[in-house]
Amino acid sequence: MDIMTIRVSLCAPLVAIAFVAAVGCASRAVPPPPEQPVLERDTHVIGHGDRLQIAVWKNPELSVPMVPVRPDGKISVPLLDDVQAAGLTPEELKELLTQALAEYVANPDVTVIVIEINSRRVHVMGAVLRSGAFPLTQDMRVLDAIALSGGFSQFAEKDDVKILRRSGGGLVEYRFDYPAYLKGHGHETNLLLQPGDTIVVPD
Numbered sequence: 001m002d003i004m005t006i007r008v009s010l011c012a013p014l015v016a017i018a019f020v021a022a023v024g025c026a027s028r029a030v031p032p033p034p035e036q037p038v039l040e041r042d043t044h045v046i047g048h049g050d051r052l053q054i055a056v057w058k059n060p061e062l063s064v065p066m067v068p069v070r071p072d073g074k075i076s077v078p079l080l081d082d083v084q085a086a087g088l089t090p091e092e093l094k095e096l097l098t099q100a101l102a103e104y105v106a107n108p109d110v111t112v113i114v115i116e117i118n119s120r121r122v123h124v125m126g127a128v129l130r131s132g133a134f135p136l137t138q139d140m141r142v143l144d145a146i147a148l149s150g151g152f153s154q155f156a157e158k159d160d161v162k163i164l165r166r167s168g169g170g171l172v173e174y175r176f177d178y179p180a181y182l183k184g185h186g187h188e189t190n191l192l193l194q195p196g197d198t199i200v201v202p203d
Helices: 001-028 091-101 141-147 178-182
Strands: 053-055 064-068 074-077 081-084 110-116 122-126 132-135 161-167 168-178 197-203
Touching: 053 074, 064 074, 081 091, 091 110, 091 132, 110 141, 132 161, 141 197
Parallel strands: 122 197
Antiparallel strands: 053 064, 053 110, 074 081, 122 132, 161 168, 161 197
């Protein structure tokens, strides 16, 4: 074996090791995007502001490419006029429309698709950097919503954050003490948010 052959045989493993290391570093440098929670069509409860697509197979005149859910919770559908949609899942609304259209169409095949989800929002206002409405994601809590709003402003009263929630009996108010939370107290006050909740940070 000549000197050139020896050099090649020694370098080959080193090149392979360097290649594997480079690939490993590259894979760590660009992590895959986190998986987004998938909202199942039949578990979403339709609410005010959502936009729906109503399709009736072989009856395009009865189909609606996009219809908004009005503040009263109803949608407008050909032949049926106003139909209550808020509070129902897409599957429940499909069954309701199928039964109603059966008076006019033989064996109607109805499909309901939520094309825009605007009802699942929370509002953050007061002493934060960006007040406004934010999409409610799965398992979002008070601190998550405050983070979306840019965090507390300089003069925020962090120990007296209010969470306002509408219920059947009216408006319910909860409190969140951020400094106490940082010290390990009152973790249960970092509430799991619900659609329509309003977080108020006083200053």
